[in-house]
Amino acid sequence: MDFPWIKTAVVGALAGFLAGLLGIGGGVIIVPGLVLLVGLNQYSAAATSMAAIVAASAAALFAFSSNGDVNWATAGVVFIGAATGAWAGARWMHRVPEHVLAGTFATVMAVAAVRMWF
Amino acid sequence: MEIVGLVMLGLFAGTLASTLGVGGGIIFVPVLTSVFVFGQLEAQGTSLAIILPTAIIGTLTHARAGRVVWNVAYVTGGLGIVFALVGAQLAQAMDEAILSKVFAVVLAVLAIRMARRAWGLRSESIATNGRRDATG
Numbered sequence: 001m002d003f004p005w006i007k008t009a010v011v012g013a014l015a016g017f018l019a020g021l022l023g024i025g026g027g028v029i030i031v032p033g034l035v036l037l038v039g040l041n042q043y044s045a046a047a048t049s050m051a052a053i054v055a056a057s058a059a060a061l062f063a064f065s066s067n068g069d070v071n072w073a074t075a076g077v078v079f080i081g082a083a084t085g086a087w088a089g090a091r092w093m094h095r096v097p098e099h100v101l102a103g104t105f106a107t108v109m110a111v112a113a114v115r116m117w118f
Numbered sequence: 119m120e121i122v123g124l125v126m127l128g129l130f131a132g133t134l135a136s137t138l139g140v141g142g143g144i145i146f147v148p149v150l151t152s153v154f155v156f157g158q159l160e161a162q163g164t165s166l167a168i169i170l171p172t173a174i175i176g177t178l179t180h181a182r183a184g185r186v187v188w189n190v191a192y193v194t195g196g197l198g199i200v201f202a203l204v205g206a207q208l209a210q211a212m213d214e215a216i217l218s219k220v221f222a223v224v225l226a227v228l229a230i231r232m233a234r235r236a237w238g239l240r241s242e243s244i245a246t247n248g249r250r251d252a253t254g
Contacts, residue, residue, distance in 0.1 A: 008190050012197030020205025022221055026198050027140030032228045046139030047180030048191045050173050053141050055195035057170045064163030071160055075167035077121055081128025082172040089136035090179035102236035105138050109229035112144055116222035
C-alpha cells in the first residue's frame, strides 16, 4: 500500500518521545497526527492508534512491572469492564458519525491540555 | 462496592479508548490516584497493565472490521517505542514543569484543529443528508 512513510514516522517518533518524556499515553498525539497529517479518517486512525498502543504499552508495562509498580489484582478487576467496553466500542463504532468522534476527541484533548498546564 | 466501581471505571474507559484510539491512561491514572489513593507510579503501572490487554482486544475487534492500517501501525508503534526510550532518558535532564506547559499548548492547538474538522464534517453530513432527503 502507498502511504506517506515520512509523515507517519514523524507522528510515531513524536508520540513516543513525548510519552517517554512526560509519561503520558501516545494516543492523544497519534490519533490527531494520523488524521491531520497522514490523512486517515477518524475510524482508521483510532483503530491504527490502538494497534500501535499494544506495542508501546507492552514495552512500558515491562519497565513498570520490573520495578514492582503494578497492582495486578486491581488491574484484573478493571480489565473485566475495560475488555467489555473495548470490544463493544470497536464493534459498534461504525454507527457513530465521524464528526461526533472528532468532536469527542477534541474535548478529550482539551481536558488533557488543561491537566498538563496545571 | 469497590469492585463494582472498578468494573464500571473499566467499562467507561474501555469504551472511550476503543472508539477514540487512546489507551485510557488519561482516565485510569487520575481516578486511581484520587479515588483509590494509589501513588503516582503504582497508578501508572496498574493503568498500563489494564491498557495492554484492553488494547489487544480493541485492536482485534477493529481488525475484523478492516479498520487497522497495518503499515502505519507498525511504523508508529515501532518508532514510538524507540523514541519513548530516548524521551525517558532525557526526562531526568529537563525541566518537567516547562515541558508540561509546552505540551499543553501543543495539545490545545491540536484540539482546536480537531474541533474545526469535526465542525466541517458535521456541515458536510448535514448537506449530504439534505440532498438524500431531496432526491429520495
